[in-house]
Amino acid sequence: xxxxxxxxxxxxxxxxxxxxxxxxxxxxxxxxxxxxxxxxxxxxxxxxxxxxxxxxxxxxxxxxxxxxxxxxxxxxxxxxxxxxxxxxxxxxxxxxxxxxxxxxxxxxxxxxxxxxxxxxxxxxxxxxxxxxxxxxxxxxxxxxxxxxxxxxxxxxxxxxxxxxxxxxxxxxxxxxxxxxxxxxxxxxxxxxxxxxxxxxxxxxxxxxxxxxxxxxxxxxxxxxxxxxxxxx
Numbered sequence: 001x002x003x004x005x006x007x008x009x010x011x012x013x014x015x016x017x018x019x020x021x022x023x024x025x026x027x028x029x030x031x032x033x034x035x036x037x038x039x040x041x042x043x044x045x046x047x048x049x050x051x052x053x054x055x056x057x058x059x060x061x062x063x064x065x066x067x068x069x070x071x072x073x074x075x076x077x078x079x080x081x082x083x084x085x086x087x088x089x090x091x092x093x094x095x096x097x098x099x100x101x102x103x104x105x106x107x108x109x110x111x112x113x114x115x116x117x118x119x120x121x122x123x124x125x126x127x128x129x130x131x132x133x134x135x136x137x138x139x140x141x142x143x144x145x146x147x148x149x150x151x152x153x154x155x156x157x158x159x160x161x162x163x164x165x166x167x168x169x170x171x172x173x174x175x176x177x178x179x180x181x182x183x184x185x186x187x188x189x190x191x192x193x194x195x196x197x198x199x200x201x202x203x204x205x206x207x208x209x210x211x212x213x214x215x216x217x218x219x220x221x222x223x224x225x226x227x228x229x230x231x232x
Contacts, residue, residue, distance in 0.1 A: 008050045011058040017161045019152055028148035032135060041138035043070050043077035051079025052130050053156075054109040055123035062126035062223055063168045063214055064160060065177040069133035072141050080129040082196075083119035086232050096196040096205065101228045104209045112231055121230035126223075130156060132179055150179075157182060164188075166221040168214040172196055172205060189217045 003086040008016075019025055044051070061157055067081030071091060078085045082094050090098065106112070123129055132153050137143040157179060160167060167188045171180040173195030183190050193208040194200040215225035 006141045007047060007054065009054045009057050012050070012053040012156075015058055015163070016152075016155060019155055024148045024151055028152075031147050033145075035137065042135050043072060043138060044135070048077075048079035049134050052081065052123065052128055053183075055080070055120060056126060056128045058159070058163070060126050061128045061160060061164060061167060062218055063170065063226060064128045064130060064157075064180075065170045065180055066157075067129070067131040068173075068175050069131055069134045069142055069144065070144075072136045072139055072143075074138070077136065078118075079134075080123060081131045083122075083129055084117040086116070086118040088117060090114065091199045093196045093201075096198065096201040098231070100196070100206055100208065101118065101211050103206070104211045105228060110229060112229055116231045118232045121232060122226065122228070125226050125230070127226060128160075132175070141168055154179065154182075166223070168217050170210050170214065173200065189214070 030132045032042060070077035070079075071084065075088055076084050076091065082091075082097060084091065086095070094117050097115070098114065102111050118127055119127070126221060130153060133142075133147075133149040134153070135144045135145050135149065161183050165187050169180050169183050169188060170191045171177045171192045173191060175193075177192050191208070191213055193210060194203045194205045196205045208225055211226075211228045215228075218225050
């Protein structure tokens, strides 16, 4: 089956156009093409590589959540950090994210359904679910690190920092916190916590109350809050 065409939403394409002409991006394209020619399976499919940007145009971003790289299991990665397609079981980090939403904002009759893990509705509300690395080889976590994606997504963070105001950055874990170190804290709200992985969530992710804090900040700056319970 031929690889599905890569696309990129217009506002992001305009903001990032110079990156596609840079030699590092040419090298990244050749790396991906070579991997596919050799028969290796790459996640997510080509038309989902930029899904986080496609679903959340630059002017619409309210909240930024930074992950590391896509899920590497079959049927999991679909271009949004921490998210899986509808019907796919929640991975462990997402289980813990949903637990924190329930603890932070939940009440009887208003809880995240543990059978649901697709966060596309978050993206459509203005949550940019950005992985630092946008592709991965099947079964090989971190296999596409240091190939150029980090430079590309660093540029995305820079664009957000410079061109927007009053965004909320949710930086979970040391990797995301390093990537978000350039964010101007006088222009944006930056909330940090340990990663929601089962290895670290008990060290401060649980109880961080980032979801209510993000909504409080958005409302204080005239923005509609995020409905964090909208998970399909």
